[in-house]
Amino acid sequence: MIEMDDNEFGVLLRPILHEDDDEDNYxxxxxAVFSNLMPHVNDEVHSQYMYLAYKMAAxxxxxxxxxxxxKLLEEYTDSMVEELGLLEEEPHxxxxxxxxxxxxxxxxxxxxNTKCEGEG
Numbered sequence: 001m002i003e004m005d006d007n008e009f010g011v012l013l014r015p016i017l018h019e020d021d022d023e024d025n026y027x028x029x030x031x032a033v034f035s036n037l038m039p040h041v042n043d044e045v046h047s048q049y050m051y052l053a054y055k056m057a058a059x060x061x062x063x064x065x066x067x068x069x070x071k072l073l074e075e076y077t078d079s080m081v082e083e084l085g086l087l088e089e090e091p092h093x094x095x096x097x098x099x100x101x102x103x104x105x106x107x108x109x110x111x112x113n114t115k116c117e118g119e120g
Contacts, residue, residue, distance in 0.1 A: 002035040004036075009053045031057040 002010065016028040033053040038046050061068035081087060 009035045011053055011056045011094050033057050
């Protein structure tokens, strides 16, 4: 459940994903726009904010139809996300004293120069 305070709007994405969907395509997405009770906002201001939320909701389809705009928006978004520090954490670095001694499937065996050789 989404908890909202007074005077808040939302744009909700409901993806309908299929196993064969292309990673670069959003597939089928239902977009919903909503607002909570707004006791301190008159109808005109509410309409302006609701229109802003509609513009945000329209962005997905607009980007699909306008490749150059989409690339510009991606660059801007990447820059903003990086500036705000919202990127995923960097992968953990392997201790330089360790070394890979084996790999089977998705399991990697490391040697940390210990005497017990994984039997400790």
